[in-house]
Amino acid sequence: MIQILLADDHAILRDGIRALLSREADLCVVGEAGTGRQLLELLATTPADVVLMDINMPVLDGFATMPFLREQFPQVRVLVLSMLDHENYVHRMFEAGALGYVLKNADSAEITHAIRTVAAGQPFLCTEIGLGLLSRVMERTPPPAAGARPAGSPGGSPASPAGRADLSGREREVLQLIAEGYTNAEISEKLFTSKRTIETHRQNIIEKTQAKNTAALIRLAMAEGLIA
Known part of the structure; x- marks a missing residue:
């Protein structure tokens, strides 16, 4: 309790x-x-x-x-x-x-x-603040130059991001919906599962990515190609 x-x-x-x-x-x-x-x-x-x-x-x-x-x-x-x-x-x-x-x-x-x-x-x-912070970070960060290679990517081939394979398909679905601004309750309705299950998925995603908050999680997921 x-x-x-x-x-x-x-x-x-x-x-x-x-x-x-x-x-x-x-x-x-x-x-x-x-x-x-x-x-x-x-x-x-x-x-x-x-x-x-x-x-x-x-x-x-x-x-x-x-x-x-x-x-x-x-x-x-x-x-x-x-x-x-x-x-x-x-x-x-x-x-x-x-x-x-x-x-x-x-x-x-x-x-x-x-x-x-x-x-x-x-x-x-909370999601609203996290998305707001992410938006401000993206506004301040210039896009990469055309033809730029991802860090750690020899010969121009994208590096395989650490942790990408660790997320299950359902965890990636949940991560995508988090990035789109949906709450746990709304995600549970979209995926036809309980809010407690979504909370568990969310916690597993945070533990696997070692993200400290929602903004960091979304920024990492975008950088590693985990979400659209």
């Missing part, structure tokens, strides 16, 4: 998240806080595996709370749940010690998947 603390200054949002997570057998909300200070006080008496925390909070916001969390409760994993989608906020929270970042407009499947991923000690970045 993954024990979760919610930290957000909007009670109605906390109620919604609690209701959402109550439908998941392996997720349990053990407490709520409206400020960063309340969160720290609550953690002193309430063990938790994951803190689902907003950035904009009174008294102590997410940025100010992170150093105390890392110092006093280093075993607790932090998943940011925010409406702030600029890469500067994402970078600052990851640099401060957060393990995941998901937007409040993400669907329930992505939020629950993010919690499970972070609880397992793996980083998570």
Whole structure:
């Protein structure tokens, strides 16, 4: 059972998240806080595996709370749940010690998947931010010159990318749909399988490619020809 603390200054949002997570057998909300200070006080008496925390909070916001969390409760994993989608906020929270970042407009499947991923000690970045970052990276990166050879490709023959053969056909299907911006729930509908199965495929893809987040995963997949 993954024990979760919610930290957000909007009670109605906390109620919604609690209701959402109550439908998941392996997720349990053990407490709520409206400020960063309340969160720290609550953690002193309430063990938790994951803190689902907003950035904009009174008294102590997410940025100010992170150093105390890392110092006093280093075993607790932090998943940011925010409406702030600029890469500067994402970078600052990851640099401060957060393990995941998901937007409040993400669907329930992505939020629950993010919690499970972070609880397992793996980083998570929601699809929308990942695709946005990838788009900006591609805008800044000039296309290769005509006739340029791929790195490590003697005689002009494309190198066989490491890890390409490791992905199953179904994993490549899932990877392609991730790159196209589909959520886990939408992918499960398209492939006529359960969301849990898609989550498993997604985790296997990340482990096999060693990608740290969605943006890195898609960038690697495009570079290695794993997706169209």
